[in-house]
Amino acid sequence: MNMRAFVLTRYGGPDAMELRDVPRPSPGPGEVLIHVYAAGLNPVDFKMREGMLRVISRYPLPIIAGSELSGVVVSKGSGVTSLAEGDRVFTRVDKKRLGAFAEFAVVREELVAKMPSSVDFTTAAGVPLAGLTALQALRDELRVTSDQNIFISGGAGGVGTFAIQLGKWLGAHIATTASARGEEMVRKLGADVVVDYAREHFDQVLRDYDGALDLIGGDTLLKSFGVVKRGAKVVSIAGVPEPQTASKDLQAGPTLATLFWAASWRIRHQARKYGVAYRYLFMRPSGTDLSELATLIDQQKLEIVIDRTFPFAHIADAFAYLEQGHAKGKVVVQMVE
Numbered sequence: 001m002n003m004r005a006f007v008l009t010r011y012g013g014p015d016a017m018e019l020r021d022v023p024r025p026s027p028g029p030g031e032v033l034i035h036v037y038a039a040g041l042n043p044v045d046f047k048m049r050e051g052m053l054r055v056i057s058r059y060p061l062p063i064i065a066g067s068e069l070s071g072v073v074v075s076k077g078s079g080v081t082s083l084a085e086g087d088r089v090f091t092r093v094d095k096k097r098l099g100a101f102a103e104f105a106v107v108r109e110e111l112v113a114k115m116p117s118s119v120d121f122t123t124a125a126g127v128p129l130a131g132l133t134a135l136q137a138l139r140d141e142l143r144v145t146s147d148q149n150i151f152i153s154g155g156a157g158g159v160g161t162f163a164i165q166l167g168k169w170l171g172a173h174i175a176t177t178a179s180a181r182g183e184e185m186v187r188k189l190g191a192d193v194v195v196d197y198a199r200e201h202f203d204q205v206l207r208d209y210d211g212a213l214d215l216i217g218g219d220t221l222l223k224s225f226g227v228v229k230r231g232a233k234v235v236s237i238a239g240v241p242e243p244q245t246a247s248k249d250l251q252a253g254p255t256l257a258t259l260f261w262a263a264s265w266r267i268r269h270q271a272r273k274y275g276v277a278y279r280y281l282f283m284r285p286s287g288t289d290l291s292e293l294a295t296l297i298d299q300q301k302l303e304i305v306i307d308r309t310f311p312f313a314h315i316a317d318a319f320a321y322l323e324q325g326h327a328k329g330k331v332v333v334q335m336v337e
């Protein structure tokens with residue numbers, strides 16, 4: 001049986017991805033087949049299309065793209081114990097396999113969690129990648145504790161909307177940057193201090209923070225070192241990978257670590273100048289962490305901000321919108337109305 005899917009055919013611009021009819025996959029041992037109701041878009045999807053991640057992941061092309069989805073389990077392979085047919089689920093799919101932009105997707109059981117019961121499929125599809133990234137960066141890398149002052153750059157985007165709320169949930173005082181377009185929203189999500197990055201230099205108004213999460217990279221990352229105390233840590237998800245990214249996040253050997261060491265030299269040099277630790281994090285798919293997010297959502301402690309939705313047939317328009325870089329929260333495509 002065939003299904004509709006958005007396929008990466010080669011590395012390149014927007015026309016390198018196209019809607020195609022492809023065979024429906026079937027689940028192997030430890031996997032479930034999910035009828036996909038909605039899928040979230042993320043900058044990684046177009047970075048991958050452009051070939052920016054080729055050093056890390058080389059995909060056999062063509063490949064069905066897409067990193068996160070919500071839907072219903074329709075069948076399971078042998079050995080699956082935590083999920084049953086009919087379960088409403090969401091997942092950040094396997095990075096090596098992708099496949100969320102399709103009517104059906106096969107995902108390993110341990111990457112899948114039951115969806116929060118208080119939200120619909122479209123809303124749930126916006127959670128996995130950005131929500132897990134924010135959780136893992138704040139909880140595991142920055143180890144945020146209550147009463148700390150944490151700076152988050154780029155609070156109005158997909159990851160930022162989760163990071164602000166999770167930072168508050170961990171008990172921290174949160175400062176963030178947003179333009180006038182996003183200010184009201186980030187305040188509503190709990191940001192205590194908002195610096196309009198288009199009007200003010202955040203590094204001139206914020207001082208002595210206990211840690212920073214950089215969601216922008218480039219100059220914003222370099223300036224973040226001046227915002228935190230000596231001995232503090234700056235975690236970036238948008239800067240340049242460093243040696244630990246290779247060993248800890250990618251389980252890669254010394255060759256990639258050396259490459260990242262060279263690529264991140266300028267950033268690490270700047271961090272050293274300020275006496276600050278630098279870490280570039282690649283998020284990790286995890287059903288367990290997703291269940292934690294589902295609980296927070298059902299407890300009304302975590303709100304999901306969906307900026308725009310598009311029908312699956314118009315996924316190219318959804319990409320064009322996301323690639324403008326001004327999304328306020330998440331962009332989601334709907335496979336089932």
Ligand SMILES: NC(=O)c1ccc[n+]([C@@H]2O[C@H](COP(=O)([O-])OP(=O)(O)OC[C@H]3O[C@@H](n4cnc5c(N)ncnc54)[C@H](OP(=O)(O)O)[C@@H]3O)[C@@H](O)[C@H]2O)c1
Pocket residue numbers: 042043044047129130133153154155156157158159160177178179180181182197215216220236237238281282283322325326327328329
């Ligand atoms: N390493 C990882 O595992 C990982 C995981 C997830 C995401 N990422 C990366 O993290 C970055 C953020 O992802 P995302 O999903 O949050 O992106 P996004 O949703 O596309 O972010 C868009 C938002 O960024 C804001 N923005 C743009 N430039 C800014 C600046 N200089 N200062 C403050 N805000 C700015 C925009 O606000 P205005 O329109 O108001 O300017 C917009 O609201 C991307 O580069 C993504 O690839 C990495």
